[in-house]
């Protein structure tokens with residue numbers, strides 16, 4: 001059996017950060033790692049390829065096609081499944097990824113044969129042995145069209161399996177994280193115990209933090225050839241054991257790489273004694289969710305830190321010369337005055353990079369109910385749910401003024417807060433031009449939304 005694993009192309013209509021952060025399709029690399037033992041498998045990354053899927057099918061002649069998905073990809077993934085069926089109706093279509101975990105129903109469609117709600121080694125192996133013998137049966141985590149998309153009802157989570165990074169060899173020079181290119185991604189531990197109210201990530205991975213099996217982690221680390229590793233753990237600074245395990249591994253393997261991580265403000269403050277050592281070992285940047293300038297909002301978001309803690313974390317990281325890639329959420333009840341206070345707050349914190357997402361009450365979140373009657377787009381307008389677009393009708397200013405304030409804040413941050421000359425020195429002019437083009441694309445989408453509204 002021949003299986004083609006596909007990542008859909010960038011969604012042009014959506015506002016995404018994928019020009020800045022564009023990493024390997026690690027979920028597909030894991031599936032490849034399991035299936036390659038018994039089948040012929042290939043990854044086709046449509047974020048890079050210019051060949052259309054039907055041409056690839058004619059060339060590769062697969063029996064099954066597996067497609068990965070994020071929230072904004074639903075329409076495109078279904079379109080790709082339709083293209084598969086039109087090219088050869090005998091090819092089986094299978095969908096997996098974050099979106100199937102959060103909302104499998106969005107893929108109930110005649111051209112989608114099977115949906116992996118969650119994936120682990122066991123259900124992958126059982127499923128493929130069934131389909132090879134043409135016997136479709138109910139399997140935990142899988143919904144099949146032939147069985148009315150019924151589920152066994154057994155809950156589960158996606159398993160972190162060893163990704164086979166050779167599967168994306170021809171694409172790897174393209175994968176980057178901000179100015180670091182090429183860069184690989186990996187995970188060290190799953191879950192997040194901070195359980196912030198607006199966050200999907202702990203809902204996907206669980207509210208309990210667990211280290212991934214150390215032997216798997218060692219193999220994973222050893223398989224990475226790139227000079228930069230982005231750890232996608234939700235909060236790397238969660239406990240001493242985790243931080244010390246990484247420090248020991250870096251020393252044991254004598255790794256000389258750049259590291260990028262996500263870290264919570266509370267974690268940075270609690271484990272500040274490790275910050276300097278990690279910087280000396282190669283930690284270059286931390287992605288930190290400062291979220292807002294307003295403590296009442298932080299309380300409402302159930303964030304485990306205050307706006308004063310944000311200053312403290314910024315100071316600790318500045319001293320250790322670690323870059324801060326800060327993320328903030330624009331609240332729909334902000335007035336012009338709030339945006340002004342927000343800009344002043346960013347200027348005081350001085351992160352190296354700033355990204356601002358309008359508060360997005362994703363359909364699975366409790367917040368969805370609270371804002372349901374102020375939503376600008378419906379839950380099945382999938383391309384809009386990119387975390388980059390205003391989803392809730394602003395209460396203090398018009399939507400057009402709100403977009404104007406967002407644009408103004410983004411320009412202000414890029415021109416006056418980000419240290420552009422420092423960035424050029426660090427990443428080189430070519431990378432900075434690539435990032436700048438991405439910013440221009442995002443800004444022009446905001447301008448068209450401003451005009452539209």
Ligand code: B12
Pocket residue numbers: 007009010011015016017018021022023024025026027028030031065066067068069070071072073094095096097098099101102116118119120158159160161185199200201204205232234385386387388
């Ligand atoms: C790495 C990452 C990325 C990478 C790429 C991820 C990818 N798959 O291609 C990059 C940086 C490109 C990215 C971009 C975006 N991302 Co992102 N990203 C993540 C992150 C940090 C980890 C995701 C991940 O790789 N997890 C680990 C892998 C192993 O999990 P997985 O892909 O689900 O794969 C498992 C199974 O699902 C299965 N599987 C996957 N595919 C398939 C296919 C088949 C056929 C089968 C059988 C199984 C299978 O195999 C794996 C087994 O464990 C998550 C946060 C988080 N912790 O979840 C956010 C997250 C997934 N991203 C998110 C968002 C919103 C985005 C953007 C839209 C943001 C933006 N505005 O730019 C863009 C979209 C890019 C685009 N399409 O243009 C949201 C998703 C919300 C949602 N409901 O989908 C998350 C949850 C972050 C958040 N805001 O909370 N992202």
Ligand code: SF4
Pocket residue numbers: 192193194195196199200201202234235264289
């Ligand atoms: S600390 Fe970050 S990953 Fe953890 S729940 Fe809060 S926002 Fe989500």
